[in-house]
Amino acid sequence: MFQDDEIFGLEHRSFRSMVRRFAESLAPNAEAWDEQGIFPREVFEKSGELGLLGIRVDPEYGGSGLDWWYSAIYVEELARTRSAGLNMALMVQSDMATPIIAEVGSDELKRSFLAPAVRGEKIAALGISEPSGGSDVAAIRTTARRDGDDYVIDGQKLWITNGTRADFLTLAVRTGGLGAEGVSLLVFPTDAKGYSVGRALKKIGNRCSDTAELSFDGCRVPARFLLGQENQGFRHVMSSFQGERLVAAISTVATMQLALDDAVAYARERRAFGKPLIGHQVWRHRFVEHATAIEAARRLAYHAVDKMVRDPLGATREITMAKLFAGDLAQRVLYDCLQVHGGYGYTTDLPIGRAWTDARLVTIGAGTSEVMKEILAKLDGF
Structure with a gap:
């Protein structure tokens, strides 16, 4: 199995730092934008300026011409906005609506629609x-x-x-x-x-x-x-689903990791029955279980990215597994991460409440978990 330092070099790390700064600059607005049911159009424009909406698009049409590893970094770091809704909207633009145009669109369509979408001037x-x-x-x-x-x-x-x-x-x-x-x-x-x-x-x-x-x-x-x-068009739709499911898996893993980090930090500070929550075995063991499962989900997602880079037409099995596993795991991890916060977790004061409700979509969108299982059953001849 590959190691992170075998995947991500200096340019990857520099790109990650840039996306992280951008995502963290948006995070303070997450709750307000959720209450408003929308976020400013300017976020698309800024994302375009930073080159985040056309990572794999040909430079001729304003893209960066990079591979799926950069897309994976983008999706991972975008989770730091603490707003799954915002992330979803941006990923629809970058990884769901436009790749088909990049793949099979005419030059006219690429210049009239793809390029402005990459710049964040048009919403897709x-x-x-x-x-x-x-x-x-x-x-x-x-x-x-x-x-x-x-x-x-x-x-x-x-x-x-x-x-x-x-x-x-x-x-x-x-x-x-x-x-x-x-x-x-x-x-x-x-x-x-x-x-x-x-x-x-x-x-x-x-x-x-x-x-x-x-x-x-x-x-x-x-x-x-x-x-x-x-x-x-059917095969192109199916191809677009692969990208959609892959970013869903990667984003979900990143969200779980952030939620677990927050839960552990809270458990170190919050005291109950004379000692910090993390001093109680029940929580220490649960954190260990979730950390192990999240790492497994991350490796499964990275394996899918690796397959997507090397053999995009043959990555269906890996991507489907990654999406299924991450989506189902998130329901358990985020439940427990909310639980450790007690009553505070049930308020809108902390990101975990949003993360918990947001994550419910992962087992539904881009193909339900039941559909994922049926795809895998057919691929494996069950």
Whole structure:
């Protein structure tokens, strides 16, 4: 197994320090932004200025042309904002909505949409999930009918992160028959006539990340905004899910580590029955158990990153395992990290309360834990 010093060199450490400073500068706003249900658009712009929204994008389109190890550092350090909602919104921009454009988009689409998103000038969203379901991409119902030089789009999307203020969507639509073979992808500018943003959903966690219901009523989009080939979008969606699941795993591990560090620090100071909480065996042993499990989750996530760098088309198993393991583990770790804080943990005064509710999404978003298990069962022939 590789060691950290074999992965991260001087340039990696310098990059980590930069991202950490940025994340920690945002952390004091986490609670207020959660209460407001949104964070300033300027955060996208600053992220773009720092080069965080196009880490793996070709420099020709404003990116840094780096690999997944730099993306892993970015995601790990972003956890220090103590705002999963903010992190989610930025990662949708950098690792979910735009990589498909970078991979198969035309030069026009890359210059008109990808490059401004990398700079933080345009906000991107990924339009896949619908009211009838999220993980079953092959069953999407939003249609795109060819009419001359345009596609005419009708339908609805739901659970769309950045949906209330996105300037464009990477949109999954049905252009053919039923099933996976009828799915296509389009870049959809949100100033199109017939497009509307419905309700902004109220969530129990990730609250400063806007999540919306979107409607398309005869919206026209130029046919040249097609990403890749018609009816071949399903595999690109599946590819985008790999990146989404990988950043979810890495981010969750980082969040657990921060929560455990906070819990241990609190247990050293808080006294009960004549001694610090950490002096009680029950907590010492629980911290050890969680530290061990978090390290295992980190190694699993790093193994997935390593596979993604070397063989991106063959990394599905490793990524799925990393996401499944980290998501399920977080429910236990963050529960105990809140528990050690007692009543204080149940208030909004400390980050652990937000972390606990925010982490519930990890077993749901980007494919539920049940879907992860089914993917692994098929891959392993069970």
